[in-house]
Amino acid sequence: xxxxxxxxxxxxxxxxxMRMLMRTILSDLGITEIIEAENGKEAVxxxxxxxxxxxxxxxxxxxxxxxxxxKRIIDYDRDAKVVMCSAIGxxxxxxxxxxxxxxxxxxxxxxxxxxxxxxxxxx
Amino acid sequence: xxxxxxxxxxxxxxxxxxxxxxxxxxxxxxxxxxxxAINEAFRLFHSLKGNSGSMEFTGMQNFTHKLENALDMIRxxxxxxxxxxxxxxxESLDQIEECIENIRNTGNEISFDDDExxxxxxxxxxxxxxDNDENNKDSSNGPISNITSSVDKDIDGYLSDGKKLFIxxxxxxxxxLLKSARAFLIMKNLDKNGEIVKTIPETKxxxxxxxxxxxxxxxxxxxxxxxxxxxxxxxxxxxxIKIEEYGVExxxxxxxxxxxxxxxxxxxxxxxxxxxxxxxxxxxxxxxKSILALKEExxxxxxxxxxxxxxxxxxxxxxxxxxxxITKNGLKEFFINVNDDNAKGSIEQMxxxxxxxxxxxxxxxxxxxxxxxxxxxKLPRMVRDISKQLNKNIDFFIEGEKTExxxxxxxxxxxxxxxxxxxxxxxxxxxxxxRIKNHKEKKGTIYLKANRxxxxxxxxxxxDGNGIDINxxxxxxxxxxxxxxxxxxxxxDDEVLEYLFKPSFSTAKEVSNISGRGVxxxxxxxxxxxxxxxxxxxxxxxxxxxxxxxxxxTLAIIQGLLVKINDEKYIVPMNIIHSAEEITYDxxxxxxxxxxxNLRGNIIPIINLSGYLEMEPEKNKEKNKVLxxxxxxxxTVGVEVDDILSQQEVVIKSMSKKIEHxxxxxxxxxxxxxxxxxxxxxxxxx
Amino acid sequence: xxDIKNQYIVISVGIENYGVNILDIDSIIRLxxxxxxxxxxxxxxxxxxxxxxxxxxxxxxxxxGIDNEDYTDKSRIIIIKDDQDEKTGIIVDEVxxxxxxxxxxxxxxxxxxxxxxxxxxKGVAKDTYNNRLITxxxxxxxMKDDNDEDNDx
Numbered sequence: 022x023x024x025x026x027x028x029x030x031x032x033x034x035x036x037x038x039m040r041m042l043m044r045t046i047l048s049d050l051g052i053t054e055i056i057e058a059e060n061g062k063e064a065v066x067x068x069x070x071x072x073x074x075x076x077x078x079x080x081x082x083x084x085x086x087x088x089x090x091x092k093r094i095i096d097y098d099r100d101a102k103v104v105m106c107s108a109i110g111x112x113x114x115x116x117x118x119x120x121x122x123x124x125x126x127x128x129x130x131x132x133x134x135x136x137x138x139x140x141x142x143x144x
Numbered sequence: 145x146x147x148x149x150x151x152x153x154x155x156x157x158x159x160x161x162x163x164x165x166x167x168x169x170x171x172x173x174x175x176x177x178x179x180x181a182i183n184e185a186f187r188l189f190h191s192l193k194g195n196s197g198s199m200e201f202t203g204m205q206n207f208t209h210k211l212e213n214a215l216d217m218i219r220x221x222x223x224x225x226x227x228x229x230x231x232x233x234x235e236s237l238d239q240i241e242e243c244i245e246n247i248r249n250t251g252n253e254i255s256f257d258d259d260e261x262x263x264x265x266x267x268x269x270x271x272x273x274x275d276n277d278e279n280n281k282d283s284s285n286g287p288i289s290n291i292t293s294s295v296d297k298d299i300d301g302y303l304s305d306g307k308k309l310f311i312x313x314x315x316x317x318x319x320x321l322l323k324s325a326r327a328f329l330i331m332k333n334l335d336k337n338g339e340i341v342k343t344i345p346e347t348k349x350x351x352x353x354x355x356x357x358x359x360x361x362x363x364x365x366x367x368x369x370x371x372x373x374x375x376x377x378x379x380x381x382x383x384x385i386k387i388e389e390y391g392v393e394x395x396x397x398x399x400x401x402x403x404x405x406x407x408x409x410x411x412x413x414x415x416x417x418x419x420x421x422x423x424x425x426x427x428x429x430x431x432x433k434s435i436l437a438l439k440e441e442x443x444x445x446x447x448x449x450x451x452x453x454x455x456x457x458x459x460x461x462x463x464x465x466x467x468x469x470i471t472k473n474g475l476k477e478f479f480i481n482v483n484d485d486n487a488k489g490s491i492e493q494m495x496x497x498x499x500x501x502x503x504x505x506x507x508x509x510x511x512x513x514x515x516x517x518x519x520x521x522k523l524p525r526m527v528r529d530i531s532k533q534l535n536k537n538i539d540f541f542i543e544g545e546k547t548e549x550x551x552x553x554x555x556x557x558x559x560x561x562x563x564x565x566x567x568x569x570x571x572x573x574x575x576x577x578x579r580i581k582n583h584k585e586k587k588g589t590i591y592l593k594a595n596r597x598x599x600x601x602x603x604x605x606x607x608d609g610n611g612i613d614i615n616x617x618x619x620x621x622x623x624x625x626x627x628x629x630x631x632x633x634x635x636x637d638d639e640v641l642e643y644l645f646k647p648s649f650s651t652a653k654e655v656s657n658i659s660g661r662g663v664x665x666x667x668x669x670x671x672x673x674x675x676x677x678x679x680x681x682x683x684x685x686x687x688x689x690x691x692x693x694x695x696x697x698t699l700a701i702i703q704g705l706l707v708k709i710n711d712e713k714y715i716v717p718m719n720i721i722h723s724a725e726e727i728t729y730d731x732x733x734x735x736x737x738x739x740x741x742n743l744r745g746n747i748i749p750i751i752n753l754s755g756y757l758e759m760e761p762e763k764n765k766e767k768n769k770v771l772x773x774x775x776x777x778x779x780t781v782g783v784e785v786d787d788i789l790s791q792q793e794v795v796i797k798s799m800s801k802k803i804e805h806x807x808x809x810x811x812x813x814x815x816x817x818x819x820x821x822x823x824x825x826x827x828x829x830x
Numbered sequence: 831x832x833d834i835k836n837q838y839i840v841i842s843v844g845i846e847n848y849g850v851n852i853l854d855i856d857s858i859i860r861l862x863x864x865x866x867x868x869x870x871x872x873x874x875x876x877x878x879x880x881x882x883x884x885x886x887x888x889x890x891x892x893x894x895g896i897d898n899e900d901y902t903d904k905s906r907i908i909i910i911k912d913d914q915d916e917k918t919g920i921i922v923d924e925v926x927x928x929x930x931x932x933x934x935x936x937x938x939x940x941x942x943x944x945x946x947x948x949x950x951x952k953g954v955a956k957d958t959y960n961n962r963l964i965t966x967x968x969x970x971x972x973m974k975d976d977n978d979e980d981n982d983x
Contacts, residue, residue, distance in 0.1 A: 036191040038157045042150060042198055081187045107322065108194050110209065115325040116287045119332055125380050126329065128321040130198040135380065142378035467882065712866065758868040799877060800916055802973070803886035806869035812877060812884050820865040820879050 024051030025137075028144040029071060031056045033064035033090065034079035034106065039129075043077060046136050052144075061085035065093045068101070075102040075144040077136075078123075080114050088117055095122040102143040106131070151251070154199050158244045161188045165237055166525040169230050173528075176225035186215035192240070196253075204243055207256040211236055214265055223268040232264045234525075288328050289347040291335045307338070310363045310372055313386040320381045323353045330382070331361060333375045338365025357383075458512060465501075465508045466701060466795040470814050472501045473792065477816030505701060505793075509550070513697075516594050516603070517545035519558045523565065523592065530569050537576050537587050538569060544594035549601050553675055553695055557603070560668040560679075564605045564691050565590065567664065572609035572689055582686065584608070599703060599719045600677075601695045608688040612681070614640050638778055641681050645669040676702070676717070676810065678827045680776060704794035704813070705772070706821065707785040710759050714785075715794050715813055715823045722773045722780070724788060729766040741771065741782060748773070748782045756808045756829060776830045783826055792816075796823065837930050838955070840964055841908065841922040843890055848922075849931070849955055849964040856911040858925055861901060871975075878919060880909065887919035893972060894947055910969055918973060929964070931955040936966065 030052050032043045040057050047055050056071055058064035062084040068076065076094065080087040087105060094101045105118045105126040115126050124143055127135040168185045172178060189212040196204040211233065217223045243254045312334070316326050327350050331340055342362040345355050365372060369387055377385065479494050520542050527540040549557070573579075573588035580586050591606040617640050622632050632640075645665050672679045677695035696702060696719050703718040725743065732750060733740050739750040750771065754761060771782035796811045810825035838849035839858070864876040864887055873892035877884050887907060891899055900923075907919040938953040952968040 035187065036157060036195055038150065038154050038195045039191070039198070041153055045149070081190050083184065083187065107325075108190065108197070109321055110213075112322055112325050115322055116328055119325070119329050120287070125378070126322070126325065127380065129194045130200075138380040142380060470882070756868070797882075797884050799884050800886050800918065802916065802918060802975075803867060803874050803877065804870055809867065812865070814879050814882065814884070818879055819863050820877050820884055822865060822867065 025140045025144060026051050026053075028052055028075070028140070029054040029056070029073040030140075030144065031058065031064065031067055031071065031073040031076045033058040033061070033076065033082065033087070035059055035082045036079075039079065039106075043136070046133050047140075049133065050137055050140060052140070061087065061090035064090040065097075068094050069097060072098070075104065075140070077127075077139070078103050078105050080105055080107045080111055080118065088114065088121055091118060091123055092121050104139045104143060150199065151247070154195055155244055155248050157195065158192060158240070161192055162237055162241050162244070163521050164188060166234070166522075169233050169237070170524050170528060172225055173230050182215065182219050182225075186212060186219050189215055201243075201247070201253040203253045203256055204240065207236070207258065207261070208240065210258065210261045210265060214261065214268060217268045223271050228267070229264065232260045236261055286347065286351040288324065288331060288343075288351045291331055292340045292343055292347045307364045307366050309341075309390040310338075310365060310369065311388045311390055312361045312363060312372075313358070313384075313388075314361065314376075314382065315358045315384040317381040317383050318357050320357065323355070323357075324351050326379075326381055327359060330376050330379055333379065334361060334363050334372065337367050337372050337375050338363045340364075453511075461508055462512065465505050466797075468501055469505060469701065469793055469795055470816075472497060473816035474818065475816075502793075509697075509701075512551050513548040514551045514554045515545060516547050516549055516554065516557075516601070518554055519561060520545050520592060520594075523562070526562065527565060527569065527590065530566060534570060535575065536569055536573050538573055539587050539589045540592075541589070542592045542594075547594040547596055547601055549695065549697060553601075553697075556671060556675055557693075557695065560671050560693065561592070561603065561605070563664045563668050564693075565592070568605055568607040568609065568689070568691075572607035574610050596697070599697055601697055603693040603695070605691045605693075606688065607690075611685040611687055612641065612644070612683040612689055613685065614683070617641070617643055636779075638680075641683065644681065645679070673825070673828065676825075678720075678776065682778070701793055701795050703791065704823065705791055706789040706815070707770070707772075708787045708789055709753055709757065709785050710762065711786075712757075712759075713789065713815070713819070713821045714757075715821050716772060716783075716785075716826060717794075717823065718791065720774050720776075720827055722775050725771045725773065725782075726768060727771045727782075727784070728768050743771075743773075743782075746780065748780050751781055751783045751829065753783065753785075753808075753824075756806065772826075774826055774830065776827060779830065781830050794823065833930075836932055837928060838964065838966065839908070839928055840926040840957075841906075842924045842926060843894065843922060844896065847926070847962055847964045849929070849966045850908060850910075850969060851966070852928065854910050854969045856909040856917055859907050859909065859919075860903075861905050861907060861921070875921065878907070880917065880919070883917065885909070885917045885919055887921060888972075889921045890972070891921075891923075893920075894950065910973065912970075912973060920972070927960075929957050929960065931957060931964070 030047055032040055032047070032055065034040050034043070040059075044055055044057070054073075056067050056073060058067050060083045064076070064078065064082075078087045078091060082090070091103050091105070094103060101122075103123050105115060105123045106129060107115050107118075107126055108129045118126065125139055127139055165185060165188050168181045168188075172181050172185070175181075189208050193205055193208040193212055196202075196208060214229070214233070218225055218229075239254075239256055243256070246252060246254050314330060316323065320326055331343075334340060340361055341364050343350055344360040349355060350359055363372065369389060373385065373387060376382070476494060476498070479491055523542065524540055527538065531538045568590050573590065574582075574584075576586045579588065585608075589608045591604070593602075593604045593606065595602055614637050618632050618635070621635075621640070621643055622629050645668070669679050672693055672695065675695055677693060679691060679693045681689060681691050683689040696717070704715040705718055705721060705724075707714055707716055727741060731741050733742070739752070741748050741750055748771075753759075767786065769784040769786060770788050771784050773780060773782055794813045797813055799812050807828050808825055809822050811823040812820050813823060815821050835851070835853060837852040839852055839855060841848050841850060859880070862878055864878055866876040867874060867886075873888045875887050875889050875892075878887050889899055891897075901921075902923070904924040905921060906925045907921050908925070910918050910920060912918070935956045935958065936953045937956070949971045950968055951965050953966045955964045955966055957964050
């Protein structure tokens with residue numbers, strides 16, 4: 022049984038369903054500080070305010086999308102650990118994200134272990 | 145995953161998305177170039193796909209994936225929106241809606257009919273502009289190729305500049321879904337530490353995912369082995385890395401190191417199975433721990449702005465507030481009758497209590513309020529569909545969607561509104577040709593306007609169509625033997641219009657399956673009156689009609705006037721009372737058998753309730769009375785009562801269904817003195 | 831231990847004694863203010879407030895077709911609860927006592943079935959202890975609307 026403790030995680034997805042899912046997985050893994058953003062802009066603002074240990078960022082979001090938010094976060098913090106959450110069929114967007122500084126990516130529908138591995142590596 | 149936890153929110157969010165998508169499609173019909181709408185639609189289908197995938201509804205996942213693709217093609221300008229396009233998307237949205245409904249009822253998805261969407265996708269593919277084909281054919285511009293130098297030397301040739309050549313053998317997880325992206329990520333990181341000179345298989349093959357779970361990378365670098373390892377070992381979905389420095393003889397140890405590091409970071413497949421079993425039995429206790437953890441942090445860090453509350457709890461709260469008000473009224477009554485000095489101080493407390501209960505009441509009401517948009521959201525799409533079906537060209541506008549109503553009222557008001565809209569489309573708005581013939585705009589207009597007026601919400605459905613032919617109704621009234629011609633002529637236009645709301649009355653020449661046999665309007669009236677409201681209609685021949693629905697904002701607690709009629713007490717809801725006047729006997733005049741009064745120039749008929757209330761005729765007819773002025777549509781009447789005793793908040797209590805009563809009684813309440821008082825529905829008798 | 835299903839509250843309506851099975855009864859209260867309901871069946875006197883609930887109240891005399899109602903301070907309202915937990919009050923002239931009548935002492939056929947009131951009763955009980963006859967009331971039928979076959983809500 023693995024717990025990741027004392028880490029702050031930012032989750033960004035416009036679907037409430039996804040955020041809820043993520044939140045539950047993260048809590049199960051022991052994360053107690055979970056911050057949620059519904060769109061790209063909110064993601065960036067919350068990053069500035071909270072300086073989380075890592076970010077799970079959905080690729081498609083309103084206001085500005087995951088890539089844009091990623092870029093701005095990296096601008097602000099070169100070492101930001103942003104892991105993109107993408108769906109199948111978004112290969113080219115993932116490429117873009119990697120080029121823009123994403124540290125890693127996980128693919129939906131993801132399992133607890135995907136999230137766990139990402140946390141272990143990056144949080 | 146435990147689907148039950150998420151099913152409600154999945155259903156709710158999916159329904160929200162479907163509504164939004166309908167709206168987006170409607171606006172794209174008007175303006176197919178609207179990029180924002182296209183992008184949002186794409187994102188919504190994308191989310192639907194993701195959510196349904198997580199819930200393991202693979203049918204829905206695949207179906208929405210197709211729609212996502214279709215939108216993607218539009219989005220990347222590979223194709224444009226055609227009429228066909230929106231039609232197919234609408235039809236698909238209906239299927240998805242059906243699916244969600246089925247999930248809600250049975251927990252299972254439905255099987256989808258892909259024909260239309262597949263055809264659409266084919267058409268979009270074929271209609272693709274050609275400028276993208278180049279990208280597809282020539283993959284030497286692919287990102288992986290971009291970070292691989294294309295120099296193909298003999299292996300020793302790489303070692304020239306004092307740089308080391310590392311050969312990395314990388315295995316990724318068998319379940320890896322985006323293999324080439326995964327490879328790209330790995331290669332990008334390696335690229336920061338040197339130069340990738342070769343890949344096995346070829347970069348093109350890696351980009352096209354023509355490899356199983358293993359590939360080899362040759363890296364030219366000045367860095368040390370562990371530095372290079374460090375640059376990629378954290379990447380997820382890597383199951384093994386073997387790194388050799390070309391020309392150096394220490395395979396064994398380096399491999400061991402790598403595996404040690406990897407074991408720390410990754411759970412391999414076999415290990416996964418074991419730990420999973422272990423996990424599931426422990427998961428319950430960890431869940432309770434983490435739920436506690438969740439609750440704590442929710443308070444501080446969560447940015448959730450809403451709270452989800454069980455509806456039954458809300459109802460319970462509502463009932464308690466009602467009881468509180470009744471008790472408060474009882475207490476108040478008690479204080480009014482107590483006369484000593486101590487009581488004076490308590491009166492202040494009483495007033496304070498009154499203010500507080502008022503505030504609590506209002507707060508609870510606010511929680512129960514919902515905007516009418518909950519109902520009106522679906523209407524634009526419905527109007528569009530029916531208009532198409534009936535070949536009418538109609539513009540539909542909604543105003544005041546934010547107007548709020550008690551949730552029980554909102555639940556019930558949908559059907560009546562839909563019925564009135566159908567009527568407006570079917571019977572109200574004329575065909576394009578007819579409109580042009582009459583020098584009208586060829587597009588008909590229907591408005592739905594909602595606004596708040598004191599304790600009521602007013603909803604109007606206005607059309608600029610034909611208007612209702614009052615004379616035709618007049619004739620029908622005679623024909624159907626309701627009354628004689630003389631009586632019919634005597635009826636005012638408003639009174640004639642009210643016949644529309646009587647059961648089995650229809651002037652439609654044929655029974656259309658849209659608006660039925662005209663049994664609709666009487667059902668509409670009944671439904672609205674059950675909610676404590678009323679419906680009236682105004683019309684102008686050739687210009688259009690306006691249906692006006694008036695609803696109390698809340699069902700359970702109303703402002704009421706306690707009145708005395710023949711020594712009995714009754715409650716009249718304030719929301720229908722325009723004003724009250726004291727009148728004397730000589731102010732009344734009998735005109736053609738009806739009692740009337742001239743009030744400052746207005747001739748108002750007087751209604752006496754003794755007949756309705758089965759009362760003995762009055763002994764003292766010359767008593768002074770109070771006249772309650774009530775307006776209904778354009779008509780004004782005065783209802784006479786003996787006296788107004790007080791104005792108070794009235795909690796409407798349910799009465800046993802066993803006891804039948806006349807329609808003039810709409811409910812009952814308990815007064816401050818514990819007695820039951822009946823609530824009168826005066827609208828019906830006007 | 832006497833079986834509760836054989837226990838009856840004895841009431842008087844005029845000079846007659848009637849029994850109401852205790853299982854049908856929710857409570858018994860003194861007369862209180864009854865709010866008249868216009869245009870309803872003549873045997874319904876109106877509604878009352880019972881601890882916050884509004885219940886209909888009927889006069890058993892009127893139900894039996896007897897017209898002279900006379901309320902004394904002995905008059906009571908018996909609150910009946912039906913199988914849907916809905917309550918109704920019945921005004922009676924007096925509540926006398928509780929008796930236990932074993933089944934064998936109940937004669938189901940003593941009542942002339944041609945009598946209009948027969949449907950309101952279900953047998954005559956011999957209260958040997960008190961040396962009297964008690965007509966047992968059929969509460970279900972008393973509550974039923976004469977016009978409905980079935981009281982479907």
